[in-house]
Amino acid sequence: MMWRLVAVLLAFSGLACAQNVDPKPESGGCPAHWFNAESFVKGMGCILFDHTGSGLSWIDAAAACQNAHGGRLLKIASVQEREFLAIELAILEANGEYNPWWTGASDFAHEGVWTWPDLSVVGDFAWDSSSSTFPRNDTRYNAASTAASSSAGLRDDLYTGRKGYICQKESGQTGQSNSPGKRV
Numbered sequence: 001m002m003w004r005l006v007a008v009l010l011a012f013s014g015l016a017c018a019q020n021v022d023p024k025p026e027s028g029g030c031p032a033h034w035f036n037a038e039s040f041v042k043g044m045g046c047i048l049f050d051h052t053g054s055g056l057s058w059i060d061a062a063a064a065c066q067n068a069h070g071g072r073l074l075k076i077a078s079v080q081e082r083e084f085l086a087i088e089l090a091i092l093e094a095n096g097e098y099n100p101w102w103t104g105a106s107d108f109a110h111e112g113v114w115t116w117p118d119l120s121v122v123g124d125f126a127w128d129s130s131s132s133t134f135p136r137n138d139t140r141y142n143a144a145s146t147a148a149s150s151s152a153g154l155r156d157d158l159y160t161g162r163k164g165y166i167c168q169k170e171s172g173q174t175g176q177s178n179s180p181g182k183r184v
């Protein structure tokens, strides 16, 4: 019930689905264009969904999060965060954003050992278990995307694939987004 209420609030607020919005002043500790997830799930901070053009490879997306946006690719730290993200992705899909999104999970350092950008280990709860077994732990698949169709569960994928991406930073952290892109 609580999450349904959150979804309704997000849908009507326009914060999660407005595209090419005008710059807004910082609110709730998040820069303009960033969504204040912290107000819904403590510790989740500020989130930016960016899907510019045909998308970016995982490596380019990681660089864009750091260099253009002053954050890093998303970490899904808990079941609660995954549930919240699933609602967000469903809203985006309802507004035409069907593509999967890069997260920060990768196993570049050690095949089969999945970690987030802060080097913490990816929890089992984060993986998509609905249609197949993920991660597939294949040397070809070294980065993980998420999507509404997997209820925000992770799927390991070709890192060269071009996708939208989700950046994250702590709320209250300063720093501007320098690339306008397409924010949702």
Ligand SMILES: [Ca+2]
Residues within 6 Å of the ligand: 107, 111, 112, 137, 138, 139, 140, 141, 142, 143, 156
């Ligand atoms: Ca792999």
